[in-house]
Amino acid sequence: MYVDFQTIKAADWEVPLAGLLDLEDPKSKLANLKDRLEPISIYFYLIKHPKHGTYMIDSGVGESFTKGKDQVPVSSLVASQMNFDKLKIYETTKSFLEKNKIQLKGIFFTHLHLDHVMGASELDRNIPFYVGPSEMDHSQFINVFVQGSTNRLLGENPNLLQLDFGDVNSGSFVFDFFGDQSFFILSVPGHTQGSLAFFIPSKDGGHLVLGDTCHTRFGWLENIIPGTFTTDPKLNRKSLDTLRGIATYQKTKYIYPGHQERIISKE
Template sequence: MLYRMIKIDFLFFCILAISCQVTSHKVTPYLSNRSSETVPFSPKPKVWAEFQTVKVADWEASLAGLLDLDDPKAKAAGLKDRLEPISIYFYLVKHAKFGTFMIDSGMGENFPKGKDGRLVSSIVESQMHFDKLKIYETTKSYLSKNKIDLKGVFFTHLHLDHTLGAYEIDRSVPFYVGPGEVTSKYFINLFVQGSTNRLLGESPNLVQFDFGKSQNEISVFDFFGDQSFFVLFVPGHTPGSLAFYIPSMEGGHLVLGDSCHTRWGWKEGVTPGAFTTDRKLNRKSLDFLKGLAETHKPKFVYPGHQERISSLEK
């Protein structure tokens, strides 16, 4: 028995030793002690930020990754694994004083191959169903034709489908990620780190939030300091997953990131499946987001990979 325990411990430490970060790019900490536990009940921004959704592509992904098919509600609905239609989006937040920011990076004009060759490794590509990808808009083209001077990009997280346009964004633009998103280490990152590095591009201006709390503790950060744009730290799907709440006079916008991928998952309160790092923590974060939607009643809720949900829907 003792031998078996030593052997198991040895294997655990071997796996830990060869685990790595999702990217090897240098990251700068963004230190702040101004985070809170929730969004103010009735935010009153000095300036209302404009919010816009841009649909980038349609795609398909495994339903067992998008939804926890072992959840009693999924079983009652008879859901089985299959390819589920999804979409890729980026969002624009336009502030009169601070300028225009993106949430997630959209799609590069030169994806899937950049000027220096393959951006995504063949191993990763074999799992991502790129043959199902239908691209409608590219980030570089959109920013250029709309004459947008981008001030920053907030990543809901650094899974590859959220970084597909990053490498073509100007290198001076800050890339903001959640606490622990870069510095946490996992075995799976051995297979994706090279692809993530290439998609983020050469020497990205990578900035990781640090709210001085436990990396498992949900936090809310008033980024501009005027109640117009709230960054929500909702760990679980990845260590540093972020969601966002943008107040508006007509009711507000709640961007979930991949804490919930689908419309059905949001309406039924079912967490993601195999694509999520920590399902228990994702459950806690999804419950927080559901509570926020109940108290603040946003006009629209935006799942990570399907059409927005109106407050008028039942």
């Protein structure tokens, strides 16, 4: 059985390259990369299962972010650091769901950093918000000063459900969510403790959604981990290596970095 998979680009943005990419990596230095504002995009993904309904990966961007940088629902301190004047929104989540008459069954968050929860507060409070192991532990967040804004974006009393991958000592990191091998959730700690990635089989080779285990096309193609935005670089390295192994073993055709256009595998 296959699910229908769709990518929606919600917005374009610019953020520091040093956060997205390890500039100390020899391959970054060989390419003479320096810190600068790097173009990125914010995506969300639709998973349409023929029996279980429609789910999302990440929450896109809320209507409130279209009202100008002085009206964004985050603290003024966070707003001053987030380059909201560079945010160009194409599609808000609420509008997209309404015009396509989509009734969501749940949302899977790659992780709970602010740029992945920007559409969450405007969604139905009854919708389950699925997160990875330990992701709700506030001490794991990359920068505690954004925590209040993240909570605000998640909305009042979010229905947060932490996915269980079993005994942490068992080495299990794959969860067949629907039980029919149509949609696999992967535990890939490092960027955050509970970071998730996703593998969606298809007739032409499958889709691998990396989350922020790898933000950029260059990072994936050159096998370079993210930079200062990542909590645990060594663990991120291990998780990125795991995802590269899955991409090869599954002969995955489409690779989706966290914040740049998909990569079509030549294999």
